[in-house]
Amino acid sequence: MSLPGSLPKMAERQQNGEERDEGFEILDLAEARRRGWLKDMFPKDLSAKSVGTQIAVGGVSGWCAGYLFSKVGKLAATAVGGGFLLLQIANHAGYVKINWKRVEKDMEKYKKEIGKQAEKAYPDVAQILQQAKTFMQENMVVAGGFAGGFLIGLAS
Numbered sequence: 001m002s003l004p005g006s007l008p009k010m011a012e013r014q015q016n017g018e019e020r021d022e023g024f025e026i027l028d029l030a031e032a033r034r035r036g037w038l039k040d041m042f043p044k045d046l047s048a049k050s051v052g053t054q055i056a057v058g059g060v061s062g063w064c065a066g067y068l069f070s071k072v073g074k075l076a077a078t079a080v081g082g083g084f085l086l087l088q089i090a091n092h093a094g095y096v097k098i099n100w101k102r103v104e105k106d107m108e109k110y111k112k113e114i115g116k117q118a119e120k121a122y123p124d125v126a127q128i129l130q131q132a133k134t135f136m137q138e139n140m141v142v143a144g145g146f147a148g149g150f151l152i153g154l155a156s
Contacts, residue, residue, distance in 0.1 A: 047139055058145025066153020
C-alpha cells in the first residue's frame, strides 16, 4: 500500500536514476525470429541428453500432435463428408442440379489462386519447413520418437 505522497517521490527518484525496476526482461523479437521456434520449444541441446530422454520428449510431443490431429481431422472429415452427403441427397431428389465439370474447373482455378496468395501471405513457411528438416536431421532419435508417438496419438 502506498502513502499519499509516495507516487511523486517515486517518479522523482526514477528520473534521478535512483530507483530502477530490474524485474523486466527486454525481448528482441527480431533475434527470437532468427533463432527459430523449434529451438525455443526444446531444450538448448537436446542431442546431448540421454537417448531415453530424447525418445520421451519426441514420443510425448508426437502423441499430443497425433491425438489433436485425429480429433480435429475427424471433425473436419465429418463436416466435409456431411456437407457432401447432403448435397448428393439434394441432387438426387432434384432440389439442385450440379454441373460437376464447372465445379472441377472452378476448384482448379481457386486452388492455384489460393496457392499464390498463401505464398504471398506466408513467406516464412519455407523457412519453417527448412528449420524443421534441419532439426529432424540433427535430432534423429527425437524425430523417431515423435513419429512413433504421433502414430500412437492417431490410434487413441
